[in-house]
Amino acid sequence: SPDNLEWARRKGNVVERFHRSSYAVGLKNKHSGTTLLQTHGLNPADYADHGGAFPIKSHAFGVIGSITVSGLPQHEDHGLVVSSICELLGMNPAKLQLPPPA
Numbered sequence: 001s002p003d004n005l006e007w008a009r010r011k012g013n014v015v016e017r018f019h020r021s022s023y024a025v026g027l028k029n030k031h032s033g034t035t036l037l038q039t040h041g042l043n044p045a046d047y048a049d050h051g052g053a054f055p056i057k058s059h060a061f062g063v064i065g066s067i068t069v070s071g072l073p074q075h076e077d078h079g080l081v082v083s084s085i086c087e088l089l090g091m092n093p094a095k096l097q098l099p100p101p102a
Helices: 002-018 024-034 037-039 074-087
Strands: 052-058 061-070
Touching: 002 024, 002 052, 002 061, 024 037, 024 052, 024 074, 052 074, 061 074
Parallel strands: none
Antiparallel strands: 052 061
């Protein structure tokens, strides 16, 4: 749906800001009992720490972009991105997957 484009933008902003997957940032905040607004003053209208965005890193340049999906439950969005990157690179996704929600 058109709303998924907005979710993708907000998740991508998290990756751009923290250079970590949006799901990892969200799990850290959930574990700490905080939000991006509380810890960094980031407006939820512009930042979503929900799964589905993952940084693309270069050894020479650091983070050069991100890949983002939206439309599934956040753990599945994250898993889709990780498995897609791993397939492209010939890697085992189990090494990069974060744990499912508790």
